[in-house]
Amino acid sequence: MLLTPLKRERATDAVYRALREAILDGLLRPGERLDVAELAGKLGVSLTPVRQALQMLAAEGLVEVRPRSGTYVAGVSASDVRDTFDVRCALECLAAELAIERITREEIGRMKKLLQEMTRPIRTARDRHAHAARNSEFHMILLRAAGNRRLLALYEELHAHIQIARIHAADKEWPGRLEQESAEHRAIVAALEKRDLPRLIEALRRHIFRARDSLVAAVENKTTGESA
C-alpha cells in the first residue's frame, strides 16, 4: 500500500525538477507549448507525473494553463517584474520593521556567511543556481525573523526570486553587477547589526529598486533584441 504512492511521488518530483531547471535556464522558452504526452515520452515516465509536475510549476507561475488551448511556458514581462518588485519592496520594508528588534545574532551571522559565499565567481549554470539560492535565503532570513506568517506567505507568493533566476539565465551581463549587489547586501547587514531601522529601510529600498531597474532593462533589451 505504501510503495505505489511513494514511487509516483518520486517520479513527479523528478519531472518537476527537470522541467523547472529547463524553464529557469531558458531551454524551454517563454510561450513554448508543453505537450504532456511528448514530455512523458522524452522523460520516460507516464502521463500522471508530468501532469502533476505541471500543476506544481503552474502554482509557481512558471507555466500557464490556458483553457481549451494547452499548457505553455509562462512569459516574463517588464511590467510584471516592475509590479512584483514594487510589492516586494513594501513587504521587505515591513519585514524590516518587524524584525529589527527580533532578529538574532545567529541569524545576522548566517546572513554574513551567505554574503561571503555570494562573492564567489559565477562561471557555470551550477554557480548561478547556487548564487540564486543564497540570495533568496539571505532575504528569507529577514522575512522569517519578522515572525509574521501572513507576510511570509505573501512574500513567497510573489516568486520574485524565480523571476530573478529566469532573467539572469538569459542575461550575460549580470555578473558584472555582482560587486554592486554585494555592496548593497553589506549595507543591509550593517544596518541590521546596528538595529538602525531608517538605515535598513534605505538600504533595502536601494537594493530592491536597483535590482528592479536592472531586471526590467534586461527584459526590455532582450525583447528589443529578438524583434530586431
Ligand SMILES: [Zn+2]
Ligand atoms: Zn539581494
